[in-house]
Amino acid sequence: MATKRLCMVGAGRVGRLHTRSITEHVGHRAEVTAICDPSREIAAELAADYGVGLVCATLAEALERGTYDGVVITTPTFTHHPLALTAIRAGLHVHLEKPMAMNLVECAEISGAAEAAGIALQLGFMRRFDSDFVAGAELLRSGEIGDPMIIKSLTHGPGLPPAWANDIRTSNGMIAEVNSHDLDTISWYAGSEPVDIHTRVANFKGAQRGVVTEHFYDTLVATVTFESGAIATVAGVCPADYGYDARVEVTCTAGMVQVGHTGPGGPASIVAGTALRGEAVYRSWRDRFADAYVREMVAFVDAMDGAPLRVGAADGTRAVGLVLAGTLSMLEGRTVTVAEVQAAGFVPAWQTRTGQ
Ligand SMILES: NC(=O)c1ccc[n+]([C@@H]2O[C@H](COP(=O)([O-])OP(=O)(O)OC[C@H]3O[C@@H](n4cnc5c(N)ncnc54)[C@H](O)[C@@H]3O)[C@@H](O)[C@H]2O)c1
Numbered sequence: 001m002a003t004k005r006l007c008m009v010g011a012g013r014v015g016r017l018h019t020r021s022i023t024e025h026v027g028h029r030a031e032v033t034a035i036c037d038p039s040r041e042i043a044a045e046l047a048a049d050y051g052v053g054l055v056c057a058t059l060a061e062a063l064e065r066g067t068y069d070g071v072v073i074t075t076p077t078f079t080h081h082p083l084a085l086t087a088i089r090a091g092l093h094v095h096l097e098k099p100m101a102m103n104l105v106e107c108a109e110i111s112g113a114a115e116a117a118g119i120a121l122q123l124g125f126m127r128r129f130d131s132d133f134v135a136g137a138e139l140l141r142s143g144e145i146g147d148p149m150i151i152k153s154l155t156h157g158p159g160l161p162p163a164w165a166n167d168i169r170t171s172n173g174m175i176a177e178v179n180s181h182d183l184d185t186i187s188w189y190a191g192s193e194p195v196d197i198h199t200r201v202a203n204f205k206g207a208q209r210g211v212v213t214e215h216f217y218d219t220l221v222a223t224v225t226f227e228s229g230a231i232a233t234v235a236g237v238c239p240a241d242y243g244y245d246a247r248v249e250v251t252c253t254a255g256m257v258q259v260g261h262t263g264p265g266g267p268a269s270i271v272a273g274t275a276l277r278g279e280a281v282y283r284s285w286r287d288r289f290a291d292a293y294v295r296e297m298v299a300f301v302d303a304m305d306g307a308p309l310r311v312g313a314a315d316g317t318r319a320v321g322l323v324l325a326g327t328l329s330m331l332e333g334r335t336v337t338v339a340e341v342q343a344a345g346f347v348p349a350w351q352t353r354t355g356q
Pocket residue numbers: 009010011012013014015036037038039042057058059074075076077079083097098099124125126162177285356
């Protein structure tokens with residue numbers, strides 16, 4: 001098969017990660033042939049690092065100046081909707097980073113366009129490609145340990161994300177930026193649709209880090225119930241400072257499974273008594289999920305060749321529904337059903353700025 005030509009949209013943290021995965025690990029099956037970012041300097045630097053020939057300011061410019069089989073969209077969440085639509089309407093396959101979009105209207109438009117165009121739309125939930133997380137899902141599906149009763153999922157990120165991600169108007173806040181992964185994992189593991197969510201948040205470090213954005217929080221606990229009766233908790237801390245931490249525990253009717261660990265040495269406690277133990281701790285999502293990010297890009301190339309998607313628009317949309325209901329719960333201090341935010345006419349009132 002001919003080498004797939006990919007356009008990398010966004011040259012920030014994730015754009016760099018995916019460019020490296022494709023260039024160094026996907027082999028002859030795909031290459032990044034263009035990078036676009038309004039910050040030409042960042043795009044040019046990334047292109048120079050990985051030998052990419054074309055640097056553009058916008059996706060529109062990249063479409064004028066080159067031809068592609070697919071795009072990898074790694075831009076801030078509020079830009080996902082217009083960029084995904086542009087790529088899909090150009091007939092290109094799309095890997096779209098999480099969160100899929102800012103709201104469910106945008107998700108529906110992206111999903112509808114992808115279906116109509118017959119292109120592959122993969123969502124950036126890399127835990128779906130991590131061997132531990134996949135093994136956990138397979139054990140749960142096997143029925144060997146019964147049905148999930150309680151699912152406890154956490155993601156603690158090391159440092160503050162980029163400024164746009166700290167603002168609920170442009171990102172939907174930490175529940176979207178950090179805990180989207182948990183919202184996807186609990187739904188995947190429950191094997192059931194979410195019914196409602198109750199979110200509580202706190203802000204321990206924002207002021208000392210100079211974040212004064214309204215509604216900023218760095219700590220979150222959400223409770224989600226599922227149609228199956230399973231109950232899940234999602235915990236988030238960012239910045240956690242001690243490292244990157246992603247773990248899940250599922251208690252089932254006939255057993256339990258734990259997935260994830262704090263360092264490359266396997267399960268470890270970071271603090272034992274009062275003394276730090278010597279195990280290495282994952283510093284970033286980049287090292288914790290390094291293999292998964294590579295498999296994710298390989299899976300995208302497979303999907304371009306017709307293989308079934310492992311994680312797609314329905315999963316992205318479900319997570320955005322929980323993000324919206326969870327944010328409304330945080331703002332109004334009550335349990336919010338997913339049906340409430342799915343209702344026609346629901347407007348996330350805190351989003352004053354979407355699309356760009
Ligand atoms: N899957 C994961 O593990 C993971 C981890 C971190 C972030 N993300 C997601 O990836 C996306 C990007 O996050 P990031 O941390 O790389 O952000 P970032 O701010 O580091 O980089 C985003 C880049 O996109 C560029 N950009 C903005 N608008 C653009 C446009 N219209 N066209 C092209 N480029 C544009 C910006 O100039 C910036 O360089 C977000 O959706 C985020 O939630 C995913």
